[in-house]
Amino acid sequence: MKRDLDIRVAIIEDDETIREGYAFLIGNTPGYKIAGTYPSCEEALKKIAHDDPDVLLLDVELPGISGIEALPKLKKLLPETHILILTVYEQEMLIFRALGNGAAGYLTKNTPPEKIVAAIHEVMDGGGPMSAHIARMVISSFKRNESTPLTRRETEILEQIATGKSRKRIAEELYIDLETVKSHIKNIYHKLNVHSKADAIKAAKDNKFI
Amino acid sequence: MKRDLDIRVAIIEDDETIREGYAFLIGNTPGYKIAGTYPSCEEALKKIAHDDPDVLLLDVELPGISGIEALPKLKKLLPETHILILTVYEQEMLIFRALGNGAAGYLTKNTPPEKIVAAIHEVMDGGGPMSAHIARMVISSFKRNESTPLTRRETEILEQIATGKSRKRIAEELYIDLETVKSHIKNIYHKLNVHSKADAIKAAKDNKFI
DNA sequence: TGTAAATCACCCATTGCGGGGTAAAAGAAC
């Protein structure tokens, strides 16, 4: 083994007080060491590949390139590094964009220091640390709407339509007649008050019917 | 206020030792009380509405009706109850089906007792408790594949196709010519080695290109 | 014994889809 066993942590955060606070906290915790701290993504992109952290704490609201925008570039520079988002923002859009771009966890800034250290350990251990409220939002995004107006079969067919399959193919795969599929689709359109595939899919997704 | 402030917890679990173990643990923790314990979903569906728990610990592998199958019915009986899945299984399919059916959290059975109690508190507090490995899988499900063969525009157009929109409508919304959209689609099909909308969408979703 | 769900039928006109080839213009990278 070429290097010691400490977990190497880097921080990108524009507020110096916060940045140095975290660095002090983590640097003084046994088993952890600071690999680098940067006030901006521009700075980080220049030096971070050399500093080679195991875990990166990333703020999303930064001057210049935002943390979210920099995520793909950082992931490319550091494919093995676990990136933890650390922010005050809890908008769905930001969360899902961050997770879609490779973030391994999402913490809000009111997280107590010991939980941040625990989250770093957790992500190294194959976990996906999230603040409570974030986790709830993530879980909610999976939840279907139980009061759908669509029947079982209608829901099933609309799901198939949403995969891009033609009515003919859907009929074959469900072992029913093409005319039956057409009937179901007409009923779906009436119930959702739409007149096209695209509008039906949108209405159903917006309402979590599919 | 009609009832005391203790958090009312119910448990559905077929193994008596485990069930009584959890009940003992939770019942003896200040602030918590056991509202009911049931060895099967059939039993629970009969009595649980009367017991009216705040949180329900639900096993997925049960004799008779499985926990997952019973989820929609339980949710209907107890719309306000937070349901926590407690299981040894970590298959993606089970996890996403449970969350889609209204589970508010997902714990594995190797979770230490004090963490189970913490999870009950967390879910009452608006959180979404998950075991570390589960959380990682949930987060991974959002992650895009960064090594896509598709260009930015191609990805954008394939996403639009996946919403069910016609080529004409896509062209209008992106302010480009219909012929341009057709060109992009041809390129997408070549790159993904497919010959239809449905196959392109499937290939792209399977590989997390969209 | 009704009511809802799922099934199948035949009508119509319009639009969309997949595949062939070609190529100019704008950006990014070296």
Added chain:
DNA sequence: GTTCTTTTACCCCGCAATGGGTGATTTACA
């Protein structure tokens, strides 16, 4: 400053899919 990629646009062709109208039968559940 030239090369490579990306994005844009145009022509051809024929088959398949879509949206909508109306009506009828069977199955299942309460």
